[in-house]
Amino acid sequence: MTDRPITRRRALLAGGAAVAVASSPGSARAAVDKALVKKIERRAVGAATLDELRKMVALEAIANGRLLRPSETSVVRILEEHATQHAAALGQLMKDQLGTEPPATPKRTEISGLLGLRDRTAALRFASRLEGRAIATNISGIRTAYDSQIRQALAGIVGSDAQHLVLLRQLLHEQPVPSAFERGAA
């Protein structure tokens, strides 16, 4: 009991020191924190961009692959166009706000499983898996990003990718909204 005031004093001193360090504009601590935040956000947005680029390439290959019916091809073309817009928007975000170049567009041969697709069901399921993966990556980015603009940009893309999943599930004659929480699939 007797050492409580000392502990409080120490805590206050430590707290004051911490506030002084954190609030000092030129402090090393603030610089380290800012660099760490940027690193985390670059990783999150970079992963989201790569998923969208992967989708863009894979959906184009599927649409051109003559595995789908004409009406299904039209749907996949819309998804491809959206993935292209998502990748462009995220790439611009990386340049403008995070000061780094977006990841390179993957080649078809670098997308595991794409070249082995042999029928429409396999192709639609593959597209569905890519959409699910993109949703999971974007939600992970929303969880970790500190910048509200980045989070909201990712949120707009999550909504779009979720709608893509509905379209693909309907083509596969699956339940379009199977869960009250769409988390995608890692």
Added chain:
Amino acid sequence: MENTQVSAYVNALGTVAAPGLRATLASILATEAEHMSVILGELHEPQAPQAVVTGSKPT
């Protein structure tokens, strides 16, 4: 209503500080966007009309 809810979730994701809560809100947003898509389909309208789904603010 689904449209307005999506807008509310997108706005909330800009302000909520807790990472775990943000992830949950994002997964609900995704489901709301899916509901929108199903309803648009029932109305014979394009089910994924925009590349970015942000909803519309209540009027």
